[in-house]
Amino acid sequence: MDLGYINGKFVQLDERVIPIEERGHQFGDGVYEVIQCYNGQPFMLEEHLQRLLESCEAIKLPISETLEDFRTLILTGIEKAELQYGKVYLQVTRGIAVRNHPFPDVPVSISMTLKDTEPLAEGYRVNGVHAITHDDERWAKCYIKSLNLLPNILAKQEAQEAGCFEAILVRNGFISEGTSSNIYMVKDGAVITTPLSNHILAGITRMAVIQAAEELNIPFVERYFSPKELLEADEVFMTSTLVEVLPIVKIDGTVIDKGVPGEITKKLYMQYQELKKKALV
Structure with a gap:
């Protein structure tokens, strides 16, 4: 109840x-x-x-x-x-x-x-979700999990009105994070995500994904990347406590690679499930 x-x-x-x-x-x-x-x-x-x-x-x-x-x-x-x-x-x-x-x-x-917890809509994990990019209009202390979420809400609403699942935020020409998620791209076999700073939240699922990548011997790189790089990625995915590891297959109307969830995203999702099993015995 x-x-x-x-x-x-x-x-x-x-x-x-x-x-x-x-x-x-x-x-x-x-x-x-x-x-x-x-x-x-x-x-x-x-x-x-x-x-x-x-x-x-x-x-x-x-x-x-x-x-x-x-x-x-x-x-x-x-x-x-x-x-x-x-x-x-x-x-x-x-x-x-x-x-x-x-x-x-x-x-x-x-x-x-x-x-x-409401289950994700049928097909989201299998087919991937769509996203838009949006200016990061939030304050300078996003590492604090504060109640002040109005900019996140407004960006998320724009994504919803565009028929998309998430808004990917852009600060000073680089990807920061999603409105309620961390964002990753895969290029040439490596997972790339924005470094921790005052401008993004240190996601708990992000921590688990780093561990999963290590266990799978998948290179994990923390560096800044542009929206252009994101659109040219081999795979894109997002993470959060409630969605876990979720593939993104289209951003701003541009299809990411073949437009289907990528193999590395799938492997990380499955390894995340293994981490849960070990932790919840």
Whole structure:
């Protein structure tokens, strides 16, 4: 069943629990993580929670909770919700206070939802998806998993209106990432992706793909590349917690190579499944 949590209490999702003067609601003053569960077990939970703590530190959120506290909360929620194949959304904000820009001296707010994961549309993984490119109009601290996602939403909506799955963002002439994903191209047998910096999120699935590539002896290169290079790639794919490894076969109306998911993308997806099996025993 779907379940929610707010500041020490598990609730139904339709309960009214967020005050108007909540800084996440008023300012987007908070951070979050999304964790995928398989067979009732959260995948790469430690990595997600470590990134959450780093995001809290980056925006000076004065949390007293430890990684172990968050782990216990999530595992308790999964058990209460009887979640098997589902997603956990965990959010930490600066709390409830009279609307004013300076940080208030109040406890942080911790909320969570636990829901079944909607399966990808039939054919996406087999046939690949389409994407557009879009100017990266976000702020300069995209390494923080912040609640401030309006530029992502606007770009994603443009992709949806164009009949595409994702918008691939371009900053200063180079690919940064997707609106909710990391982006990769394959050229001459090597996987290439944008280096980590303040301008992209250090994806948890990205970490798993690096490991999968190492195990498959596939060269993995972190360097900047242009939209032109992307269109001329042998393969293109995206990764995120919810889509895992997903092939992209057309960008801005241009077919990538033969217009079908590539062999290296397929191999990385299968190796990702093996990593899950090993982690979720």
